Amino acid sequence: MPDLGDLPAHRPLPATVRRDARRRLQAGLAPRSGRAVVGALALALTVLAVPLGAAVLTVGSRTDVTPAAGAEIPQLQAVPPEQMFDARSGAPRDAARRCTAAGGREAARWQPILTVSARGDTVVAYRTGSGARFCELTPATVALSAAASAAGDGTPRITYVSALGTVAGVTGPGTGDVTVFDPGTPDPMTESGNPAVTRDGVFVLPNTFSGTIGSLRLTAGATSIVVEAADLPRAVTPRTDRPQPAGDASSAAGRGLADCLGGATPPIVDPHAWQPGAVLALNDNERILLGRYHDLLAVCVRRGAPGAPGTPTVTVDEGGASSGLRTAEADGNALFFTRTVFYGFRATSQGASASDTVAVTGLVKDPRVATVSISRPHRAAVTAPVTGGTFILPGIGLNEGAGPDGDRSRISALDSQGRPLGSAMISS
Amino acid sequence: MTYSIGLGDIVVHPGVALVASAADEDLWPLITAGHHGAFTVLYERHAEAVWNYAYRLTASWSEADDLLSVVFLTAWRRRRDLRLVHGSALPWLYVVTTNVCRGERRRLARLFRALPRLLAPDTPDHAERLAEHDAAGDRLRRVLAAVDRLPRAEREAVQLCLLGGTPVADAAAMWGISASSVHSRLARARARLHDLVLEDPDA
Numbered sequence: 001m002p003d004l005g006d007l008p009a010h011r012p013l014p015a016t017v018r019r020d021a022r023r024r025l026q027a028g029l030a031p032r033s034g035r036a037v038v039g040a041l042a043l044a045l046t047v048l049a050v051p052l053g054a055a056v057l058t059v060g061s062r063t064d065v066t067p068a069a070g071a072e073i074p075q076l077q078a079v080p081p082e083q084m085f086d087a088r089s090g091a092p093r094d095a096a097r098r099c100t101a102a103g104g105r106e107a108a109r110w111q112p113i114l115t116v117s118a119r120g121d122t123v124v125a126y127r128t129g130s131g132a133r134f135c136e137l138t139p140a141t142v143a144l145s146a147a148a149s150a151a152g153d154g155t156p157r158i159t160y161v162s163a164l165g166t167v168a169g170v171t172g173p174g175t176g177d178v179t180v181f182d183p184g185t186p187d188p189m190t191e192s193g194n195p196a197v198t199r200d201g202v203f204v205l206p207n208t209f210s211g212t213i214g215s216l217r218l219t220a221g222a223t224s225i226v227v228e229a230a231d232l233p234r235a236v237t238p239r240t241d242r243p244q245p246a247g248d249a250s251s252a253a254g255r256g257l258a259d260c261l262g263g264a265t266p267p268i269v270d271p272h273a274w275q276p277g278a279v280l281a282l283n284d285n286e287r288i289l290l291g292r293y294h295d296l297l298a299v300c301v302r303r304g305a306p307g308a309p310g311t312p313t314v315t316v317d318e319g320g321a322s323s324g325l326r327t328a329e330a331d332g333n334a335l336f337f338t339r340t341v342f343y344g345f346r347a348t349s350q351g352a353s354a355s356d357t358v359a360v361t362g363l364v365k366d367p368r369v370a371t372v373s374i375s376r377p378h379r380a381a382v383t384a385p386v387t388g389g390t391f392i393l394p395g396i397g398l399n400e401g402a403g404p405d406g407d408r409s410r411i412s413a414l415d416s417q418g419r420p421l422g423s424a425m426i427s428s
Numbered sequence: 429m430t431y432s433i434g435l436g437d438i439v440v441h442p443g444v445a446l447v448a449s450a451a452d453e454d455l456w457p458l459i460t461a462g463h464h465g466a467f468t469v470l471y472e473r474h475a476e477a478v479w480n481y482a483y484r485l486t487a488s489w490s491e492a493d494d495l496l497s498v499v500f501l502t503a504w505r506r507r508r509d510l511r512l513v514h515g516s517a518l519p520w521l522y523v524v525t526t527n528v529c530r531g532e533r534r535r536l537a538r539l540f541r542a543l544p545r546l547l548a549p550d551t552p553d554h555a556e557r558l559a560e561h562d563a564a565g566d567r568l569r570r571v572l573a574a575v576d577r578l579p580r581a582e583r584e585a586v587q588l589c590l591l592g593g594t595p596v597a598d599a600a601a602m603w604g605i606s607a608s609s610v611h612s613r614l615a616r617a618r619a620r621l622h623d624l625v626l627e628d629p630d631a
């Protein structure tokens with residue numbers, strides 16, 4: 001009989017093996033830039049184009065960049081800046097109309113390069129006879145940068161910052177992706193900062209940083225530049241060109257929402273126009289307040305001692321990629337979108353806090369929806385009314401349905417008569 | 429460059445500290461929600477155990493080197509299935525390792541069948557042959573050849589508990605069965621391994 005008691009002893013993991021595996025793991029975690037995607041496509045086409053014998057060699061050579069000989073790297077999901085900021089060429093008609101109106105007569109000759117958006121903030125980059133200009137729009141306001149051109153050596157230069165936490169600038173046409181790091185903004189997407197949408201000599205990061213931008217670090221390829229606050233362009237004061245109805249500032253919910261939104265990072269667009277939505281005390285220490293502005297959902301979670309106002313944490317969601325991966329949200333649909341919030345954190349023996357309980361908050365896009373209900377494997381359904389176009393479904397356990405069939409739950413939208421209007425799956 | 433976009437998916441309590449000492453159960457909800465930093469902590473903690481386990485399933489240190497990152501990338505992709513057993517993610521990572529090894533062998537078998545003339549099966553270089561041609565490795569290969577012939581339930585019990593060193597109680601919790609069932613599978617596996625040796629003395 002094979003001796004199962006005489007197995008080779010455990011070995012310490014060599015540092016080089018650990019490091020190489022970590023590098024491959026991080027390569028799987030890293031976002032794939034447009035250039036990398038093009039490169040991958042080119043490689044794929046090359047492989048298809050060569051004879052089979054050469055293809056086998058190509059597979060072998062891929063071991064330099066893949067974890068196992070010939071194995072395909074399972075790429076992890078990540079949101080590249082082009083997707084996160086919904087980058088598109090040119091400018092939407094309404095945005096172009098507002099920007100050119102703000103630019104005066106000469107604006108008719110401006111050429112739109114690209115448009116990016118996040119959380120109700122839209123930036124259009126223009127090529128003009130005197131350089132690049134950036135036009136920033138919210139539903140209510142417009143702001144326009146001065147024209148600026150790239151330095152002769154193509155070094156990236158910041159030419160526009162705004163109180164909405166937007167940073168934009170110019171760079172050489174051959175410059176690679178630009179990343180901007182703001183020491184004052186928590187949770188940068190990467191160690192070197194937040195990747196900008198970079199295209200045709202401009203880079204833009206809309207509604208990303210805090211409202212008062214200090215010094216910034218720009219990274220483009222191997223080049224890294226620190227731009228001191230004094231060297232940044234002065235923030236342009238926006239002009240209201242589309243006045244919006246004022247939000248509810250008189251009710252307790254309205255005042256509570258305004259208190260939350262005032263300190264958000266990145267700043268909230270048109271903060272005085274938001275309407276309060278559903279409010280729910282999750283427990284003695286945590287409370288959720290929702291707000292709505294057009295199809296934007298603000299989720300404010302206040303945490304603090306019982307009776308105290310608590311510290312607010314605000315997230316603005318528009319149902320797209322601008323708030324990151326939507327891995328624990330309802331599938332896209334025409335009735336509503338969701339934003340999952342963890343709460344009920346408990347202290348652990350290691351001094352950290354942990355939670356596997358979420359509240360599924362959301363915004364309703366169809367006015368017929370009166371209530372929403374989430375069904376869960378082996379648990380009673382949770383139902384919530386729609387308040388101000390928003391809802392909160394509390395007490396959802398992350399792992400409550402774990403098992404061979406997964407833990408997918410379904411959210412259903414119901415009208416005022418309780419008739420189902422539609423539903424979407426959610427991984428909770 | 430480490431992408432930590434997963435932070436955007438959750439609202440993290442200000443007291444959350446992603447430190448190396450954070451327990452698996454602290455990391456678990458963050459990983460499930462897509463937090464890259466938390467997953468990296470899990471990798472650093474369990475990489476050595478997974479690497480050794482991969483060796484015990486393949487009898488090849490070079491294969492274990494390659495499998496290490498594949499296992500963790502697969503674990504990331506399947507993080508919603510992550511299960512803690514008595515507070516540890518290691519038993520689940522062992523299951524992922526077992527599945528990855530089995531899938532990799534199937535893939536290679538298909539490749540060899542499809543390309544018999546173009547790809548010589550397994551021609552390690554001289555240095556690797558020398559490094560791996562040790563008595564312990566030979567013994568392990570004989571063990572694995574016999575274990576591969578076991579029925580699935582028994583094979584998985586042997587892999588997880590005897591090759592991986594997972595306590596029977598943890599394996600039972602992992603599979604949702606009683607500890608006595610695991611003991612029973614192991615006993616049957618030992619008996620069958622004994623019979624296999626009688627059938628094939630070279631095993």
